[in-house]
Amino acid sequence: MSNGKVLHPELLAPDDRDSIYRRGRRLDHAGGASQPLRASTLEKQPRGAKVHGNRPIDQAEAAARFIAAPEHEKMHDERLWDLRQKRDRQMHGIPEWEELRALASAIKEHTLTHLDDYLEEFETNARANGTHVHWARDAADHNRIVHDILRDHGARTLIKSKSMLTEECGFRAYMAAAGIEVIETDLGERIQQLDNEDPSHVVVPAVHKLRTDVAEVFARTIGTDPDNSDVHYLAESERESNRPLILAADAGMTGANFAVAETGTFVVCTNEGNADLSANVPKLHIASIGIEKVIPHLEHLAVFVRLLSRSALGSPITQYTSHFRGPREGGEMHIVLVDNGRSERLGLEEFWTSLKCIRCGACMNTCPVYRRSGGLSYGATYSGPIGLIIDPTFNARKYSNLPFSSTLNGSCSNVCPVKINIHEQIYAWRRELVKQHETPFVKKAAMKAAGELLSHPAAYRAAIATADFALAHLPRFVIYNGLNAWGKHREVPHPPKQTFHSWHQSNRGEKT
Amino acid sequence: MSSRDDILASIRANRPQLERSLPAVPLFDDPPPPSLLAAFKENLELMGGIFLDPPESGDVLAPVRAKIADAKVVCSTVPEIAGNRDIRAIAAPRELADVDFAIARASFAVAETGSVLFDDKDLQVNAVAYLAQHLIVLLDPADIVINLHHAYRRPEFRDRHYACFHSGPSATADIEGVLIHGAQGVRSLSLLPLARTSGASTAWAPAGPEQAERSEACPRPSHRDG
Amino acid sequence: MRIGLFVPCYIDAFFPEVGIATLELLERFGYDVVYPRAQTCCGQPMANSGFNADCADTEALFVRNFSGFDYIVAPSGSCVQHVRDNFDAIEQTDDVKRVRARTFEIVEFLHDIVKPDAFPWARFPHRIGLHNSCGTLRRLKHAAPSELREAPFSKPMDLLSKVAGIEFVVPARPDECCGFGGTFSVFEEVVSTKMGYDKVSDHARAGAEYIVSADTSCLMHQQGCAERIGVPLKFIHIAQILNGASA
Numbered sequence: 001m002s003n004g005k006v007l008h009p010e011l012l013a014p015d016d017r018d019s020i021y022r023r024g025r026r027l028d029h030a031g032g033a034s035q036p037l038r039a040s041t042l043e044k045q046p047r048g049a050k051v052h053g054n055r056p057i058d059q060a061e062a063a064a065r066f067i068a069a070p071e072h073e074k075m076h077d078e079r080l081w082d083l084r085q086k087r088d089r090q091m092h093g094i095p096e097w098e099e100l101r102a103l104a105s106a107i108k109e110h111t112l113t114h115l116d117d118y119l120e121e122f123e124t125n126a127r128a129n130g131t132h133v134h135w136a137r138d139a140a141d142h143n144r145i146v147h148d149i150l151r152d153h154g155a156r157t158l159i160k161s162k163s164m165l166t167e168e169c170g171f172r173a174y175m176a177a178a179g180i181e182v183i184e185t186d187l188g189e190r191i192q193q194l195d196n197e198d199p200s201h202v203v204v205p206a207v208h209k210l211r212t213d214v215a216e217v218f219a220r221t222i223g224t225d226p227d228n229s230d231v232h233y234l235a236e237s238e239r240e241s242n243r244p245l246i247l248a249a250d251a252g253m254t255g256a257n258f259a260v261a262e263t264g265t266f267v268v269c270t271n272e273g274n275a276d277l278s279a280n281v282p283k284l285h286i287a288s289i290g291i292e293k294v295i296p297h298l299e300h301l302a303v304f305v306r307l308l309s310r311s312a313l314g315s316p317i318t319q320y321t322s323h324f325r326g327p328r329e330g331g332e333m334h335i336v337l338v339d340n341g342r343s344e345r346l347g348l349e350e351f352w353t354s355l356k357c358i359r360c361g362a363c364m365n366t367c368p369v370y371r372r373s374g375g376l377s378y379g380a381t382y383s384g385p386i387g388l389i390i391d392p393t394f395n396a397r398k399y400s401n402l403p404f405s406s407t408l409n410g411s412c413s414n415v416c417p418v419k420i421n422i423h424e425q426i427y428a429w430r431r432e433l434v435k436q437h438e439t440p441f442v443k444k445a446a447m448k449a450a451g452e453l454l455s456h457p458a459a460y461r462a463a464i465a466t467a468d469f470a471l472a473h474l475p476r477f478v479i480y481n482g483l484n485a486w487g488k489h490r491e492v493p494h495p496p497k498q499t500f501h502s503w504h505q506s507n508r509g510e511k512t
Numbered sequence: 513m514s515s516r517d518d519i520l521a522s523i524r525a526n527r528p529q530l531e532r533s534l535p536a537v538p539l540f541d542d543p544p545p546p547s548l549l550a551a552f553k554e555n556l557e558l559m560g561g562i563f564l565d566p567p568e569s570g571d572v573l574a575p576v577r578a579k580i581a582d583a584k585v586v587c588s589t590v591p592e593i594a595g596n597r598d599i600r601a602i603a604a605p606r607e608l609a610d611v612d613f614a615i616a617r618a619s620f621a622v623a624e625t626g627s628v629l630f631d632d633k634d635l636q637v638n639a640v641a642y643l644a645q646h647l648i649v650l651l652d653p654a655d656i657v658i659n660l661h662h663a664y665r666r667p668e669f670r671d672r673h674y675a676c677f678h679s680g681p682s683a684t685a686d687i688e689g690v691l692i693h694g695a696q697g698v699r700s701l702s703l704l705p706l707a708r709t710s711g712a713s714t715a716w717a718p719a720g721p722e723q724a725e726r727s728e729a730c731p732r733p734s735h736r737d738g
Numbered sequence: 739m740r741i742g743l744f745v746p747c748y749i750d751a752f753f754p755e756v757g758i759a760t761l762e763l764l765e766r767f768g769y770d771v772v773y774p775r776a777q778t779c780c781g782q783p784m785a786n787s788g789f790n791a792d793c794a795d796t797e798a799l800f801v802r803n804f805s806g807f808d809y810i811v812a813p814s815g816s817c818v819q820h821v822r823d824n825f826d827a828i829e830q831t832d833d834v835k836r837v838r839a840r841t842f843e844i845v846e847f848l849h850d851i852v853k854p855d856a857f858p859w860a861r862f863p864h865r866i867g868l869h870n871s872c873g874t875l876r877r878l879k880h881a882a883p884s885e886l887r888e889a890p891f892s893k894p895m896d897l898l899s900k901v902a903g904i905e906f907v908v909p910a911r912p913d914e915c916c917g918f919g920g921t922f923s924v925f926e927e928v929v930s931t932k933m934g935y936d937k938v939s940d941h942a943r944a945g946a947e948y949i950v951s952a953d954t955s956c957l958m959h960q961q962g963c964a965e966r967i968g969v970p971l972k973f974i975h976i977a978q979i980l981n982g983a984s985a
Contacts, residue, residue, distance in 0.1 A: 317625040
């Protein structure tokens with residue numbers, strides 16, 4: 001591998017060796033950072049949540065480890081906040097922005113309330129174009145169907161573009177066991193695949209990694225220089241490493257962002273063009289599509305495409321927006337429509353609108369908890385705010401803590417291009433999980449006690465008096481210890497001389 | 513019961529019984545930009561594309577010839593300029609792996625996003641626009657539409673099996689937000705505004721007898737793929 | 739006009755000066771302000787943890803205490819939002835609905851109902867960083883949040899602009915959550931305090947001397963964080979400034 005080779009040396013400014021400049025302007029399309037973000041020290045990458053079978057994920061523990069890696073946390077937080085700000089700039093440039101959001105939400109809600117009709121229409125039209133359409137009840141069904149298609153064609157190697165649905169289905173692990181080599185072509189996904197780690201973000205899968213982490217992974221797996229963490233060098237190395245695999249692959253697989261019922265078309269949005277490579281180089285193209293991706297008409301694509309990349313990366317559109325309406329001449333195209341719990345979620349009165357999600361990741365970018373915790377701290381395919389409201393439908397026990405990894409600040413709902421009321425659904429899940437008895441015992445007892453205390457004024461008064469007294473008189477080490485979580489990393493409030501209650505008694509006594 | 517039956521039955525059982533009507537979608541084209549070409553150029557460049565200023569006089573294709581002067585393999589799908597790799601002779605897409613420059617004419621472009629649209633007729637072998645190291649685009653300025661709402665009314669999305677918006681070159685910022693051109697696909701996308709030569713038009717307008725006649729007269733290259 | 743004053747539990751216990759300022763401020767505008775002595779809490783900490791059923795008795799007590807007033811005013815956005823939007827563990831009688839609809843937070847009460855032209859008794863010659871808590875910002879709509887494309891407005895800023903001597907400074911992330919989040923502050927305290935450190939550092943970098951908010955819980959959390967990492971900021975409730983506090 002070449003050492004120190006930079007892709008576009010003539011485009012870099014002397015004081016900003018990372019960035020591409022054109023006509024004096026620093027380019028930041030396709031999610032490029034709008035200002036230099038650079039970690040200064042070598043720090044080991046913090047790993048994600050500890051997963052023990054079905055035990056509830058401890059997101060707080062994993063988040064604490066992420067924060068204990070300050071270079072990673074700072075880079076992650078600033079990178080995603082930058083995407084949020086770029087998204088805001090795009091928003092301000094479009095006077096009809098809020099109207100587009102309302103339209104997107106309405107189109108999705110209409111479609112979901114008529115989902116069976118639109119799926120049948122999509123299937124009819126796709127078949128008429130020469131596309132094969134399969135239906136998969138769940139992850140196992142999906143993996144088996146895809147395996148059958150590959151086996152029928154004697155395919156042993158598969159290149160694929162990014163698909164969260166395939167992550168959901170545990171696709172790579174299944175194929176590995178079946179002896180079929182799967183090669184991720186998206187740079188972020190490939191990094192994660194080579195590192196044997198899940199993607200951390202739905203749009204930028206390796207956003208939690210510093211360039212030094214990527215250098216370590218590539219040195220280990222594709223033979224790059226371990227001391228060279230120049231990003232242009234790393235990206236070029238991966239391009240050259242993947243290219244022969246793309247050219248030799250027996251089959252290609254993509255996901256889909258949208259499926260248009262009217263024409264039997266599905267649409268894939270990428271910045272790298274890797275979906276187009278996966279679909280157009282090998283003869284066989286398989287697309288995994290969640291049933292909730294359907295939209296009625298071509299004209300609706302304009303609404304969603306205008307919102308998607310602006311919300312996700314603060315870029316007006318992805319570099320590639322590919323429309324597949326049928327197989328190419330001499331080629332073969334298969335679609336696998338996947339349910340995997342979606343139709344059931346449709347029946348949840350408070351949560352069905354989470355199916356509107358177009359996987360833009362804007363909620364993750366704006367979430368102050370996500371930015372400081374890293375997506376891997378959630379221990380689930382979907383992290384961040386959207387993860388909090390859909391993961392409990394996959395496994396209520398395992399993800400029972402997630403709805404509490406939120407301050408309910410509501411920023412996510414405001415950036416959601418399809419107006420999912422995410423923070424309200426997070427709140428609703430807390431109620432739901434309590435009802436299903438899926439909360440840790442200690443909270444339940446404490447809450448019951450609190451409810452008792454707060455409904456009895458005399459007992460409440462007595463408790464407050466004690467708290468004030470305790471705060472005013474106990475030595476510092478008693479207050480600040482491991483048991484008192486408030487005081488671990490911040491000072492407790494200064495105890496006042498008297499409560500409002502007693503002040504009022506002294507100063508306004510008669511007025512009650 | 514098949515998976516298909518199961519899924520449809522589950523949807524019917526769970527579908528919310530709520531009134532949610534389909535909204536009408538406006539075209540959002542008012543006010544239009546003063547110059548579609550200027551708006552397109554601005555956005556093309558913001559997306560990392562290169563706009564080749566047409567020469568004032570002389571050879572209109574000079575900027576393209578300059579770009580490909582040192583190239584080893586040029587694959588052109590347009591009649592205006594010749595390459596040295598004949599796309600009609602390609603049996604399998606991987607044969608295009610060594611192409612330095614691909615040259616193709618876009619069906620149309622979108623001012624709002626700086627995008628050009630290629631369909632399978634424009635590319636002949638779809639993979640050429642992704643395997644080539646660099647892409648050169650010819651675009652007739654008369655083929656620029658205001659925004660995506662207008663774009664999706666075009667017939668390419670109903671007639672063709674493959675249609676793709678290219679908005680600048682292949683790019684990624686997956687590692688620390690550092691912008692890379694040439695992530696997996698082309699390292700650069702350069703665009704020359706050049707009107708279609710008569711007889712080669714695919715400009716869309718409400719069908720009139722003159723239009724139909726012109727389309728008939730233009731020989732379509734055979735579409736072969738491997 | 740009779741106003742029932744609701745002083746939330748943590749203000750009663752730790753920040754009585756905020757309750758006092760609210761009471762005095764309302765009296766300055768000539769209202770008859772009554773403080774029902776049997777009040778306790780609105781039940782929000784339990785509701786936010788999903789234990790809505792356990793709130794029923796607390797909610798019933800609240801309604802008993804506060805029925806019969808023209809308005810119920812509290813110096814806490816999160817409590818008011820809880821009462822208006824989530825008080826549903828008890829049967830929704832007419833009385834309950836009336837109490838819920840008439841519960842106001844002090845800033846919105848002053849801005850929307852009182853509409854004062856001036857605060858002639860108030861003077862606060864300091865640089866202030868305004869903190870809109872997420873509840874007051876996005877649910878009570880005190881101001882336009884940065885995520886939405888809408889005409890800018892800010893009720894607290896409108897009120898504070900009428901106070902002599904005030905100078906506003908704006909942090910880099912004006913409406914990012916400070917990390918309090920109720921029980922979040924304890925159950926996810928590492929993330930909570932990191933958010934708090936970032937928030938106070940941001941205000942300090944912008945040159946703030948005081949952080950002003952309508953939400954004492956945010957102030958309490960930010961103060962705890964600032965003191966722990968040695969950021970020299972002072973914290974004050976908006977009611978105190980509007981009531982004429984000097985520092």
